[in-house]
Amino acid sequence: MRSPGRPEPSRVVQREFWRLIATGxxxxxxxxxxxxxxxxxxxxxxxxxxxxPISLVQPSGRYLSFEERxxxxxxHAKGTGVRQIARALGRDPGSISRELxxxxxxxxxxxxYRATVAQWKAQQAAKRPKVAKLVANERLREYVQERLEGAVxxxxxxxxxxxxxxxxxxxxxxxxRADRRWATAWSPEQISHRLKIDFPDDESMRIxxxxxxxxxxxxxxxxLRRELVACLRTGRALREPRARTRNKPQGHVTADVVxxxxxxxxxxxxxxxxxxxxxxxxxxxxxxGTIVERSSRSTLLVHLPRLEGWGENPPVKNGxxxxxxxxxxxxxxxxxxxxxxPEQLRKTLTWDRGKELSGHAQFALxxxxxxxxxxxxxPWQRPTNENTNGLLRQYFPKGTDLSRWSxxxxxxxxxxxxxxxxxxLGWKTPAEVFTEQILSLQQLSVATTS
Numbered sequence: 001m002r003s004p005g006r007p008e009p010s011r012v013v014q015r016e017f018w019r020l021i022a023t024g025x026x027x028x029x030x031x032x033x034x035x036x037x038x039x040x041x042x043x044x045x046x047x048x049x050x051x052x053p054i055s056l057v058q059p060s061g062r063y064l065s066f067e068e069r070x071x072x073x074x075x076h077a078k079g080t081g082v083r084q085i086a087r088a089l090g091r092d093p094g095s096i097s098r099e100l101x102x103x104x105x106x107x108x109x110x111x112x113y114r115a116t117v118a119q120w121k122a123q124q125a126a127k128r129p130k131v132a133k134l135v136a137n138e139r140l141r142e143y144v145q146e147r148l149e150g151a152v153x154x155x156x157x158x159x160x161x162x163x164x165x166x167x168x169x170x171x172x173x174x175x176x177r178a179d180r181r182w183a184t185a186w187s188p189e190q191i192s193h194r195l196k197i198d199f200p201d202d203e204s205m206r207i208x209x210x211x212x213x214x215x216x217x218x219x220x221x222x223x224l225r226r227e228l229v230a231c232l233r234t235g236r237a238l239r240e241p242r243a244r245t246r247n248k249p250q251g252h253v254t255a256d257v258v259x260x261x262x263x264x265x266x267x268x269x270x271x272x273x274x275x276x277x278x279x280x281x282x283x284x285x286x287x288x289g290t291i292v293e294r295s296s297r298s299t300l301l302v303h304l305p306r307l308e309g310w311g312e313n314p315p316v317k318n319g320x321x322x323x324x325x326x327x328x329x330x331x332x333x334x335x336x337x338x339x340x341x342p343e344q345l346r347k348t349l350t351w352d353r354g355k356e357l358s359g360h361a362q363f364a365l366x367x368x369x370x371x372x373x374x375x376x377x378x379p380w381q382r383p384t385n386e387n388t389n390g391l392l393r394q395y396f397p398k399g400t401d402l403s404r405w406s407x408x409x410x411x412x413x414x415x416x417x418x419x420x421x422x423x424x425l426g427w428k429t430p431a432e433v434f435t436e437q438i439l440s441l442q443q444l445s446v447a448t449t450s
Contacts, residue, residue, distance in 0.1 A: 009036055010066040010119045011054060017041060018052040022241055049217025050239035064091075064099060064122070069115040072099060076113050133207055134215050134223030140205055141223060143198075144212060147191050148224075148231045150184035168227040183231045188212035213239065252358035253373045259350065259381055262372040266348055269295045272437040273347035275369075276385035277334075279304075279325060279356060280392060282402030287325045288410065289334060291349070292388045296433040297422055299388055301414045302337045303407035304329065324403065330356040331363050338367045344441055350374060350382055391417060 013034050020030035031041025047053075064072075068089055075085045082100070086093040102125075103118035104111040134141045151159045162182025186194070188209035199205035215223040216232070217239055229237050255261075266274035272295040279287045289302025304324035321329070334357075338346050346369045351357050353373055360371035374381040395413045396402055418431040425433050 009034075009040075010116075011123055012066050014044065014054060015056055015058075017044065018054070019056055021045070021050075022052075022056075024241060046238065047218075049214070049237075050241065051214060051217055053218065063126075064095070066115065066119050069099070069103075069118045069122075072096065073113050073115040073118070076100065132215060132223045133211060137204060140195075140207060143195070143205070144191055144207070145224065145228070147184050147186040147194075148228050152182045152184065165230075168230050180235065181230060185231045185233065187233065188216075252355065252360065253353060257360065257370075257372050259372055259374050262348060262350065266294065266350070271347075272296055272434070272441075273345055275338075275346065275349045276351075276382040277349055278352045278382065278385050278389060279354065280389050280396060280402070282396065282398075282400050284401055284403065285321075285324075286401050286403035288392075288396060288402050288405070289325070289330070289337070290385060290389055290392060291334075291337065292385045293345075293430075293434065294384050296430050296437055297384060297388070297425065298430040298434040299392075299414050299417050300337050301392075301410040302333050303405075303410050304333055304403075306403050325356045327356060327359045331359045331366075335363060335366050338369055342438065342441070343368060345438070348372060350385075352379075352382065388417070391420075 013036065017030050017034045017036070020033055021027070025033075027041050027045045028038040031038040034041075068091075071089060072085055075088065080088075082096050083093045085091075086096045089096070099118065100111075100113055103121040104113045105117040106112075134144065152162060153159055160182065163179035165179050165181040191212060192207060192209040195205050195207065212224075216226065216229050217237075226237070229235065263274075265271050272293060274294045275291050276294060277289065277291040279289055281287050286306075287304050289304055291300040291302065292298070306324050307321075307326075307329060321327075338349070346367060348370045350372050351360070351374070353376055357363070357371065357373075364370055379386050392413070395416075396405075415431075418434070419429050421427045421429055
């Protein structure tokens with residue numbers, strides 16, 4: 001058996017790594033938790049296509065564990081006899097004798113038992129390599145490849161080339177950010193089930209959709225070319241654990257700013273102090289900020305102009321957002337809008353989970369307005385803002401450039417919206433109700449002072 005060099009971590013460590021990945025933690029976090037460097041964990045994840053390459057079922061006690069091999073190595077180094085080691089571990093002496101004979105390190109020219117080398121040798125001997133079905137069955141492989149990457153054709157059979165796509169770089173294809181190659185692009189599940197219809201009597205033409213995904217994602221399978229992942233709808237080059245998709249990193253949303261921490265008085269709309277906000281997005285990364293008061297439905301529109309250098313300098317990865325609604329620009333514009341209101345009328349602001357308000361702590365410090373974030377994918381938790389955004393689309397339709405409108409233009413639209421009678425307000429306008437609320441608060445303040 002060839003020398004392993006530096007043996008890889010034991011199956012126990014790898015098994016625990018993949019269990020942690022399944023819970024949704026990042027590759028770096030899982031690596032550090034099991035005691036391996038993050039480049040090693042990242043390599044494991046990429047080479048396996050994000051799919052566990054080993055069974056996560058704990059092996060039975062029939063086999064020696066890595067901990068037992070460590071104990072054998074310590075006792076053997078002390079000169080303890082085979083039978084005494086067996087009694088200490090509760091194993092048969094023959095098992096200990098075979099372990100010392102078969103899995104000892106021999107690179108130095110002598111037989112020296114080391115737990116890591118012994119574990120590696122045992123894992124190599126336990127492998128039962130199985131030829132993948134797509135490797136052995138050429139007809140099945142051609143059928144799968146044709147339905148993944150086959151050409152798009154017109155009704156008369158002529159091929160439609162489609163756009164010229166960039167070369168595959170081994171990463172996710174970003175389906176909505178660039179042209180993608182046109183292909184037949186059946187999903188693995190469609191291919192798997194269609195085989196039973198096209199070949200009802202040929203049992204050799206059967207494969208599960210999971211086996212197709214493995215052939216695409218896992219390096220070393222050799223059945224399908226890795227670049228065929230570009231033909232998948234997601235363009236994903238690695239499988240993303242479901243728990244991880246539900247646990248997207250949103251470091252700006254901490255436990256003290258989630259919706260459940262918002263004061264209960266904000267829910268009943270009785271007090272005119274609570275606001276909801278979001279962005280409406282246009283083409284070319286243009287946007288307008290919208291803020292709506294929950295009680296009166298009064299609306300403020302936040303102007304988000306392009307920053308200097310937009311359209312002139314190429315975008316810089318992790319650099320400043322020049323579109324106008326990066327964290328710094330958003331904070332400045334939102335602060336300028338909110339501070340035009342009386343302090344007692346800007347108690348809380350409920351926002352979507354967007355990163356544009358990641359500087360909410362500084363915003364709260366400057367304005368005295370506490371920020372809370374709605375739950376992911378829960379627009380109904382900001383119902384007033386969502387309804388108002390729908391009304392605003394009459395003036396700012398989707399698919400248009402919103403950066404062309406000046407701050408004065410936005411004020412004019414806000415004035416029109418705020419002077420439109422609303423059924424929910426008894427056919428009063430938001431401006432009338434908001435004015436009444438301000439007068440009421442002023443009278444209350446005077447009465448309290450006197």
